[in-house]
Amino acid sequence: MKRNHRIVVAAVSAVAALALSACSTSAQTDTSKANLTFMTFETPALTASFWDSSIKAAQKEVPNVSVKKIVSPDADRNAYAKQLQASGQFPDVLSSINPKDFTSAGLLKPFDESWLKDNFLQPDANAIGGKTYIPPTNSQVLPLVFYNKALFEKAGVKVPTNYAEFTDAVAKLKASGVTPIELAGSDTWAASMPLVALASADVLGSDPDWIQKRYAGKVTFADPEFVAAMQKQVDLIKQGAYDPAALSTDFATANKNFLAGKAAMYIMGSWFTGSSYMTADQAKQYGAFPFPTDSGKVVIPFNMGGTTSVSAKSANVGDAAKFAQAWSLAPENLKVLIETDGAYPNMKNVKLSDFGASVSDLYTATYKYVTDDNEKVAAFGWVNNDNALAPGINDDFYALSQALFSNSDVQSQLQKLDSEWDAATKK
The missing domain is CATH 3.40.190.10 (Periplasmic binding protein-like II)
Known part of the structure; x- marks a missing residue:
């Protein structure tokens, strides 16, 4: 998933104010459910309808929560999250932020280590100081x-x-x-x-x-x-x-x-193989190779992706964590990411073929860079672990x-x- 370019703080503040105003006027009133806010973002692959359906998919597993979607107005999700935090409106769940920008202030809750080991092929891939703040659901080459x-x-x-x-x-x-x-x-x-x-x-x-x-x-x-x-x-x-x-x-x-x-x-990034960027027929016209080195040694810039992070300050932190876990494990959510955003799955109990996803030959060819035994390094400036x-x-x-x-x-x-x-x- 793409992320992070600078924006004018004043503009962000203005948009944030509008967003917060919207939140205050349309807040959930169902007292029988835990009311959560979920900061999302939109791209050609991850549209508004995707987020709406993905939230519903997670709610099947956590029916006792009501989720209010907050959409980042810009690709700089970190800046927007910080604006919300400064206004006392830090979301309960956040999508695709840079955890290191928030962990030092104690704003994020780490995911349960046993849950990570039970569900992911590389459970510690996103660890920061031994704690994981974004589940390692999928990988990218970028x-x-x-x-x-x-x-x-x-x-x-x-x-x-x-x-x-x-x-x-x-x-x-x-x-x-x-x-x-x-x-x-x-x-x-x-x-x-x-x-x-x-x-x-x-x-x-x-x-x-x-x-x-x-x-x-x-x-x-x-x-x-x-x-x-x-x-x-x-x-x-x-x-x-x-x-x-x-x-x-x-x-x-x-x-x-x-x-x-x-x-x-x-x-x-390898997300370009996704159907939201090119059709399967278009993909036949293109190939891909790792950026070449002087010596010819093949180096794969690797990033273990994921989406949900949980606020440690949430009034409903337990329910927020359950929702984030459910969102991350919902097969229909990752299927969309595989098809539209070129995500390479990293699930322990679900293989690529199990998702029933339609992918191009270009996706299949580049997926080999993830599965093959080669030299992988941190994608500089893009990882969510100690090398961030x-x-x-x-x-x-x-x-x-x-x-x-x-x-x-x-x-x-x-x-x-x-x-x-x-x-x-x-x-």
């Missing part, structure tokens, strides 16, 4: 490099197996008259996908413990290996890998551009993706990121 088979063939390009071949492919594609790489540059989380790929492949691929070393102060963003990884993005920009209008292109438009054949490659970045740093890292288009001084920008990290970890 990003992958999606490519248009016809445009590759026209330009005489083969799937690159190392970074030199990748930059050569960029040159050949540009010479053929097509934009080499599509970029949703106006949305920072989407614009950051090349940086996520580079940090995951080059930095974590060489040192999987790099993030823990950053917490310990043993490495910095301004160290040569991280600078070299980010410099590759500057080099790609200078090479003309992206459309000149990339920074004004939003996520929805970038998706359309790529599927319309206006670009040959698209660096995006310090609170607030995700947004700072995402914003770097836009800044590099106008400021190619990588060293100074990473020194600034170090300062932001240090400030965040000293709170």
Whole structure:
């Protein structure tokens, strides 16, 4: 699932005020049930109707709760949750937030460890300090490099197996008259996908413990290996890998551009294999490969996903936890995520075939990156476990993706990121 780009605080406050007003005027009055608020969000895959039906699915298992849906007005769900918390309206259940932004304040309740072990293949995959605040229901590879088979063939390009071949492919594609790489540059989380790929492949691929070393102060963003990884993005920009209008292109438009054949490659999360982004027939026209490293070593940026988190401050915390568990285990909920959002299931008692989900050949091909024995590292800036970045740093890292288009001084920008990290970890 996608997440987190910056928004103007004043705008969020205004929308939050409207949302809270709506809550106060339409609050549940059924005193026989526990009244819960559930903060959700909407995407092309996770529509309003999905959330409504998913809530009903969970309520079958927890009929004694009444659920009020609160929709985040923006992709930055963390910011919205913080606005609600500051207003004394922190939701009872929250969807797809970054737990590290809330655990230090004691705002989240961890899930029961026995329940995790009973239901998930990797029960500790989302653990933070030994506690899990988002169930590890499904996994993602992010990003992958999606490519248009016809445009590759026209330009005489083969799937690159190392970074030199990748930059050569960029040159050949540009010479053929097509934009080499599509970029949703106006949305920072989407614009950051090349940086996520580079940090995951080059930095974590060489040192999987790099993030823990950053917490310990043993490495910095301004160290040569991280600078070299980010410099590759500057080099790609200078090479003309992206459309000149990339920074004004939003996520929805970038998706359309790529599927319309206006670009040959698209660096995006594995959710792009879902039916809300492309049909099964369209998927036949595309392939995908992991972002290539200098040596050709295959590195898979891996994220264990999940949706529900529970407020430790809820007046009905027990019922909130039961609802969150029921939502996470409801087969119909995960089936929708598999089909529309390309989720790779991680359930212990339910196999992919058991869901009866219709998926494309592209989904099946990329799912092998999850099931195969290969080198998996944390998807930089996207995981929900101990390798999550310090609170607030995700947004700072995402914003770097836009800044590099106008400021190619990588060293100074990473020194600034170090300062932001240090400030965040000293709170």
